Amino acid sequence: MLDVAALAGVGVTTVSRVVNGKAGVSPETVERVRAAIERLDYRHNVHASILRRSDAKTATIGLVLEDVANPFMSALHRGVEDYARSRGVLVFAGSCDEDGRREQELVGALRARRVDGIILVPAAADHSYLLAEVRLGTAVVFVDRPARFLDADGVTSDNVGGARVAVEHLAAHGHQTIAHLGAALSIATAAERLRGFTDAHAALGLPVDPDVVRTGLATAEDAQEATTELVTGTSPPTAVFSAQNYFTIGAVKALRALGLHRSVAVVGFDDVVLADALEPAVTVVAQDPAGLGRTAAELLFRRLDGDVSPTRQVVLPVELLPRGSGEIRAPQSDGAGPRA
Amino acid sequence: MLDVAALAGVGVTTVSRVVNGKAGVSPETVERVRAAIERLDYRHNVHASILRRSDAKTATIGLVLEDVANPFMSALHRGVEDYARSRGVLVFAGSCDEDGRREQELVGALRARRVDGIILVPAAADHSYLLAEVRLGTAVVFVDRPARFLDADGVTSDNVGGARVAVEHLAAHGHQTIAHLGAALSIATAAERLRGFTDAHAALGLPVDPDVVRTGLATAEDAQEATTELVTGTSPPTAVFSAQNYFTIGAVKALRALGLHRSVAVVGFDDVVLADALEPAVTVVAQDPAGLGRTAAELLFRRLDGDVSPTRQVVLPVELLPRGSGEIRAPQSDGAGPRA
DNA sequence: ATGAAAGCGCTAACAT
DNA sequence: ATGTTAGCGCTTTCAT
Numbered sequence: 001m002l003d004v005a006a007l008a009g010v011g012v013t014t015v016s017r018v019v020n021g022k023a024g025v026s027p028e029t030v031e032r033v034r035a036a037i038e039r040l041d042y043r044h045n046v047h048a049s050i051l052r053r054s055d056a057k058t059a060t061i062g063l064v065l066e067d068v069a070n071p072f073m074s075a076l077h078r079g080v081e082d083y084a085r086s087r088g089v090l091v092f093a094g095s096c097d098e099d100g101r102r103e104q105e106l107v108g109a110l111r112a113r114r115v116d117g118i119i120l121v122p123a124a125a126d127h128s129y130l131l132a133e134v135r136l137g138t139a140v141v142f143v144d145r146p147a148r149f150l151d152a153d154g155v156t157s158d159n160v161g162g163a164r165v166a167v168e169h170l171a172a173h174g175h176q177t178i179a180h181l182g183a184a185l186s187i188a189t190a191a192e193r194l195r196g197f198t199d200a201h202a203a204l205g206l207p208v209d210p211d212v213v214r215t216g217l218a219t220a221e222d223a224q225e226a227t228t229e230l231v232t233g234t235s236p237p238t239a240v241f242s243a244q245n246y247f248t249i250g251a252v253k254a255l256r257a258l259g260l261h262r263s264v265a266v267v268g269f270d271d272v273v274l275a276d277a278l279e280p281a282v283t284v285v286a287q288d289p290a291g292l293g294r295t296a297a298e299l300l301f302r303r304l305d306g307d308v309s310p311t312r313q314v315v316l317p318v319e320l321l322p323r324g325s326g327e328i329r330a331p332q333s334d335g336a337g338p339r340a
Numbered sequence: 341m342l343d344v345a346a347l348a349g350v351g352v353t354t355v356s357r358v359v360n361g362k363a364g365v366s367p368e369t370v371e372r373v374r375a376a377i378e379r380l381d382y383r384h385n386v387h388a389s390i391l392r393r394s395d396a397k398t399a400t401i402g403l404v405l406e407d408v409a410n411p412f413m414s415a416l417h418r419g420v421e422d423y424a425r426s427r428g429v430l431v432f433a434g435s436c437d438e439d440g441r442r443e444q445e446l447v448g449a450l451r452a453r454r455v456d457g458i459i460l461v462p463a464a465a466d467h468s469y470l471l472a473e474v475r476l477g478t479a480v481v482f483v484d485r486p487a488r489f490l491d492a493d494g495v496t497s498d499n500v501g502g503a504r505v506a507v508e509h510l511a512a513h514g515h516q517t518i519a520h521l522g523a524a525l526s527i528a529t530a531a532e533r534l535r536g537f538t539d540a541h542a543a544l545g546l547p548v549d550p551d552v553v554r555t556g557l558a559t560a561e562d563a564q565e566a567t568t569e570l571v572t573g574t575s576p577p578t579a580v581f582s583a584q585n586y587f588t589i590g591a592v593k594a595l596r597a598l599g600l601h602r603s604v605a606v607v608g609f610d611d612v613v614l615a616d617a618l619e620p621a622v623t624v625v626a627q628d629p630a631g632l633g634r635t636a637a638e639l640l641f642r643r644l645d646g647d648v649s650p651t652r653q654v655v656l657p658v659e660l661l662p663r664g665s666g667e668i669r670a671p672q673s674d675g676a677g678p679r680a
Numbered sequence: 681a682t683g684a685a686a687g688c689g690c691t692a693a694c695a696t
Numbered sequence: 697a698t699g700t701t702a703g704c705g706c707t708t709t710c711a712t
Contacts, residue, residue, distance in 0.1 A: 001690065012689090012699085013699060013700080014698060016691060017691095017698090019690095020691085024697060024698085025697070025698080026697060026698090029697080043454075043476070044689095044690090045391070045452075045454065045689055045690070046452045047398075047453075047688095047689080048704090049690055050690090051688090051690070051705065051706085052691045052703075053691060053692090060453070067418065068417045068418050068433070074417075077414075078407065078409035081408060081433075081434065081435060088449075090449050090450070090453065091432065091433060091434070092431065093408070093417070093432075093433040094425075094431070095418065111383055112385075113387075114386065132381040136381075136383070249613065252614070253616075272613065272614065273589065273612065274589060274592070274612065274615070275614070277589070278617060278618060279618075279619050341705065342705085350682075351682065351683040352684090352705090353682070353684080353708085354683075356707060356708090357681095357707095359706095360707085364681060365682080366682090369681080384705095385706070387704095387705080387706090388705035388706040389705080389706055390688090391687095391688045391707090392688045392705080393708090396688090
C-alpha cells in the first residue's frame with residue numbers, strides 16, 4: 001500500500017480510502033490511485049485490514065454440514081451462499097459426517113479464522129461449547145436440527161407434521177402396517193419424524209408394530225437391507241415410510257429387486273432426483289432445503305446487523321407430493337387381491 | 341495473548357510458542373499457559389498471525405464450482421474437502437453458474453483473503469487474469485475443464501473417450517441415428533464430448549445427422565423439450581446420447597412421457613442417483629467426481645509443498661455402466677418390429 | 681528456557 | 697481533500 005501511495009504521489013490514508021470506497025477523495029486522485037493499484041498489481045490484505053478495523057468483520061461465515069455432497073445439504077448450502085453473496089460474504093463449507101468431534105474441530109478452525117458467523121447442521125450432543133463464542137459476538141444459527149443446551153436461533157422443517165401427513169396419507173389408502181425406516185434417534189430429525197409417525201398412528205387408532213420400525217440406519221444400503229428383511233419377514237408391512245432421502249432410494253431399490261414396487265406403498269421424507277420418473281413415481285414429503293439455508297442466513301445476518309432480540313425458532317412447512325407410490329392401496333384385509 | 345501471558349506470568353513470546361506448538365518451553369510452563377488460555381477463553385487470532393508470519397500461509401483454499409448444489413460438483417467438492425482436511429486446511433466454496441464475471445468476482449474475494457490456493461471449475465473464457473496471482477505464489481488448479489490462456493495444472497475426465505464409448509456402444513446395438521444433447525460449446529466439456537461423439541461416428545463410418553445434434557442446452561427442462569422435439573420430429577433418432585447429468589434426467593422424463601422409454605435407447609454422460617432403479621435402468625458413462633476433486637487437491641498441495649516442475653494435465657478414465665437403456669436395440673432397418 | 685522489542689500492512693484519529 | 701502517526705495481535709530476531 002505504501003508503494004501504491006508512493007507511485008500515486010499520495011498518502012496511505014488516501015489509498016486506504018480508495019480501496020475501501022470511502023468518500024472524501026477527489027475523482028482525479030481516485031483515478032491516480034486506481035492506476036497505481038493496477039500497475040503494481042496490488043492485492044489488498046484483508047488480514048491486516050481486519051486486524052486494525054474497529055468493527056473487525058471478516059466478511060466470512062462458516063457452514064458446517066453433515067456432508068457437502070448430500071443433495072439435501074448441498075441445496076441448503078446453495079441457499080446460504082446466495083444470501084451471503086448478496087451481502088458480499090464468503091462461505092467456508094465443511095462436512096462433519098454426523099460426528100460431534102468433527103463438528104467441534106470445524107468450529108474451532110472457523111473461530112480461529114474469526115468468521116463473523118456460523119451456520120451449522122449440528123452433530124454434537126451438546127453445544128454449550130459455543131457459549132463463549134456467542135458471547136464474543138459470533139452469530140450462530142442452527143439449521144435442520146435444533147441446538148442442544150444452547151440458546152440460539154434455529155430453522156427446521158416441520159418434521160413431526162410431515163411424518164404425520166405421510167402416515168395419514170398411507171392410512172387413507174388402507175394401510176394398517178406401515179414400516180418406518182429411520183436414522184439414529186440421536187439425530188433430532190430422526191426422532192421428530194418417528195414421533196410424527198407414532199403420533200399419527202395414535203390419532204388414527206392404529207397400533208404401531210414395533211417389528212416394522214427400524215431406526216439407526218445410515219445409508220441407502222442399510223435401508224435397502226432393512227426393507228428386504230421387513231417385506232420378506234413374518235409380519236410384512238403393506239407400506240413403507242422412509243424418513244430420509246437416502247433411505248427412500250434404498251427402499252425403492254429393495255422393492256424393485258423383489259418385484260414388489262407396485263404392491264407395497266412408499267412415502268419418503270425429502271424429495272429425490274428422478275423420484276418422479278420411477279414406476280411408480282415416488283410420493284414424498286418434500287422439504288425446501290434451499291429455503292432452510294436462505295432462512296438460516298437471513299437470521300444470521302440479522303444478528304450481524306445488530307439484532308439482539310430473543311432467539312427464535314423458525315419452522316418451515318413441508319409438502320406432500322402424491323406421485324403414485326404413496327397411493328398404492330393396501331390389499332383387502334379379507335384376503336382379496338392387491339390394488340384397488 | 342498479553343492477558344494470557346500476564347495470567348500465566350510469562351512473556352508473550354512463550355505464549356506464542358505454546359500456541360504454535362513450538363519446542364523450547366518447559367512442560368510446566370506449557371501447562372501454566374494452557375490453563376491461562378482455558379481460563380480466559382483465549383482465541384488465537386490467525387489474522388494477526390498471518391500478517392506477521394514469514395511463510396504467510398492462511399491454511400485456507402478456495403473452490404470455485406459451477407454450482408455447489410449440482411450433485412456432480414458437490415461430489416467433487418467433497419473430494420477436495422477430504423484431502424484438504426487431511427492437511428488441516430479449510431475450504432471456501434462458491435458457485436459461479438457458468439458466468440465468467442462471477443468467477444472473477446469470486447477469485448477476487450479469495451485473493452483478498454490470501455487463500456493459499458484456488459481450485460476452479462472455470463467459467464471464464466480467458467484466465468490470463470490469474471497470471472499475477474500465480475506469480476505471487478498462489479497455487480491454482482483447474483478441474484473438470486482446462487484453463488484458457490494460462491499455464492496451470494489441470495484435471496479432467498476423459499470426455500472425448502467417454503463420448504466415443506457411448507456412441508460405439510449404441511452403434512453396436514444397431515443404432516444409426518443417435519441424438520446428441522449437449523451444453524453450450526463454450527463449455528470445454530461440452531465441446532469435447534461432442535468431438536468424441538463426432539469422432540466415433542467418423543470411425544464407424546456413420547454420418548452425423550445435424551438435425552439430431554442439439555447444443556446450448558442448460559437445464560433438464562431444456563433437454564426434456566429437445567428430446568420431445570427430436571423423437572416426435574421428421575427424422576427421429578433411435579437412441580439418445582445425453583452429454584450431462586441434468587440432460588439425462590430430461591431425456592428420461594421426455595421418453596417416459598411419450599411412452600418411448602422402452603424403445604429409444606439412452607446413454608448418459610455422468611451417473612445420476614436412481615438411474616439404476618428406473619425401468620429400464622439408465623446406462624451411463626460414469627465419471628469419478630470425488631476423484632477429480634481429490635486429484636485436483638493433490639496437485640494443489642504438491643505446489644504448496646514447493647513443487648515447481650512443469651504444469652501437468654491429468655485425465656481420469658470414465659467407465660461405461662450398461663444397465664438397460666443403452667442396450668435397447670434399434671428397430672430393424674427393414675421395418676420389422678422393435679427390440680431384438 | 682525465556683523475554684524485550686521491532687514491525688507485518690493496514691485503518692482510525694487527529695491533524696492540516 | 698489529504699497526510700501523519702499510533703497501534704491492531706501476533707511472530708521473529710536477538711538478547712539473556
